[in-house]
Amino acid sequence: MLLSLAVVTFLTWRLLVAETDERMAASLRAEVAEFRQLVGNGVDPTTGQAFASVPDVLRAALSYNQARPNEQFLGYVDGAYRFQSRAETPLRLAEDPAFTALVGAVPDSTSGTYAAAEGQVLWVAVPVRLAGSPEQGVVVVAFAADAERQAADETARLMLAVGALTSLAAAAGAWVVAGRILRPVRDVAATAQGITETDLSGRIDVAEGPGDELADLARSVNAMLDRVENGVAAQRRFVDDAGHELRTPITIVRGHLEVLDPTDADDVRGTVALVDDELERMNRIVGDLLLLAKAEQPAFLRPHPVDVAALTAEVARKVRRLGDRDWVVESAAEVDAVLDPQRVTQAVVALADNAVHVTGPGDRIGLGSRLVDGELRFWVADTGPGVAEADRAHVFERFGRGSAGRGRREGAGLGLAIVAAIAAAHGGRVALDSVPGRGATFALVLPAHPVPGDAPDDVLTDTPDATVDDASATAEDPHPRGGTP
Known part of the structure; x- marks a missing residue:
């Protein structure tokens, strides 16, 4: 801003000075033209008679032409000062012998500049001769250039003063605004310095809204x-x-x-x-x-379009080998959805394994899938002792066990925690519906992401209760219908 202000002020000042100089030069040319027109016919305009001498010509020229402010007319005869105009001017050229010697006896029309005590002077000197007169005169038109340029100088000084005040105000405003703008950067630095290996809770305060x-x-x-x-x-x-x-x-x-x-x-x-x-x-x-x-890493899931009904049937075939139970597919969602079939299979198998451990041979275990209100649910329902109200808060925690599983030694209490982690990785949740003494239903509730082209209101086909056919019970990746993402 300061550099721009200096450049603008300097250019403005130079343009004003050039305009002033051009105006003075034009005025000098006009004065010379008027003088020549005045004396061109040799008749004194004040008397109507012919000029009798060179001093008469000079006297008439100075009295006829009205000098402007900062302008002065002078007359010289035979190299000596004789006359000057009476206009208000700072110039004292009549008393300057050096100027008299410069212009008092010029043989031809001449112009130039002169460094007087009052400042720079622009002048034009025109020699005057009269037929039959031995005297030689000179008419000089002089301008006090520095005084004439004073308006331009004052304009430049005013611009500098206003610009300086504006720059100070802008600097103060910029200081305040920059402080506010850079405050988040300072907060970032302060937060980073406050983070230690034992305390990672520090956060930067950010105002609500889109921000910058x-x-x-x-x-x-x-x-x-x-x-x-x-x-x-x-x-x-x-x-x-x-x-x-x-x-x-x-x-x-x-x-x-x-x-x-x-x-x-x-x-x-x-x-x-x-x-x-x-x-x-x-x-x-x-x-x-x-x-x-x-499960907390981004690459944990590999979702792609999957036929949910085929995936449900595949999971049902896998879990049969987990135990001698009455395995029943209660329903299957006829929809193609984007999910990770391997992780979903792993979660449902874990729920089925949990159901096997709380039931006995021949007991009924139902499983299925359903699309309800924009959510895709996979569930396993058993006829075991159920989950007590006091146990529901921690059965999905790591190493958490309900009262029905506390006598088990072969597990570590991580199966349901894994199911919860798989649901969370899909952006879903786990659900439990249980009545003590009448069994429990564990559900994997995932947000439905239907494959583009599927109708949003897919109708569920509830299959009749049927015994699952013999198949491998491993948790390997099934081969559902659908391609890569």
Whole structure:
């Protein structure tokens, strides 16, 4: 702004000075033209008679032409000063011998500049001769250039003064505005400095609304801190959970190895079997914990269009081998939806395995899928003891068990937590409907993302109760209808 102000002021000043100089030059030319017109015919306009002498010509010329402000007319005869106009002017050229010597006896019309005590002078000198007269005169028209340019100088000074005040006001406003604009940057720096390995809770305050680029930056930093905090929390949970669950089998193994009698073959065989069982249990615990840790990563899901009815039938064939139960497909949603079939299969198999452990041979276990109010539900319903009201709050937590499962030793209490993690990764939830003594229904509730082209109001086809046919019960990826995303 200061540089622009200086350039504009300088250019304006130079243009005003050039305009003033051109005006003075034009005035000088006009005065000379008027003088020549006045004396061209040799007749004095005041008397109507012919000029008698050169001084008469000069006197008539100076009295006839009215000098402007900052303008002066002078007359010289034989190189000596004789006359001057009476207009108000700062010039004192009549008293300046150097100027008299410069213009008093010029032989031809001449113009130029002169550095007088009052400042620069622009002048034009015209020699005057009269036939029959030996005298030689000179008429001089002079302009006080510096005084004439004073208006331009005052305009430039005014522009500088106003510009300086404007610049100060703009600088003060810019200081305030820049401080407000850069406050999010300072908040980012302060928040980053306040983040430690033990405290990741710091966040940047961002006003509600669309905001500007810096507000978007603050939101992005907050989102990054959320991801970092979630990652650290997941790591801590994994370490805490692994330490919590692995401590018991390690203690059991160490205790039996410490009292092992190497000379007793039966003791050795029994201890080896126990150690092998505990190692297998630890392997399952570690696998489940790693799966839960992966559930919080973006690459955990690989969704693509899937035929939900075909996926339901495939899952039903897989779970049959989990136990000797009366497996029934209650309904299947006739819709193509975007989801990860492998993870959904894993979740439903986990729910079916949980149902097997709370029921007995021949008991009924129903499963199915349904599209209801924009939500896709996969469920498993058992006829076991149900879930007590006090247990519902924590059955989906890690290592949480209901009262019906507290006697189990082979599981780690992570199955339902894995189901909840898979539902959350899809943007859904888990649901539980249970009446103690009359069974429970566990449901995987996912947001419905129908494949483009499917009707939004797909009608569900409820299949009659039927026994699921014999198939493998592994949780490998089924082969549903549909292509890649």
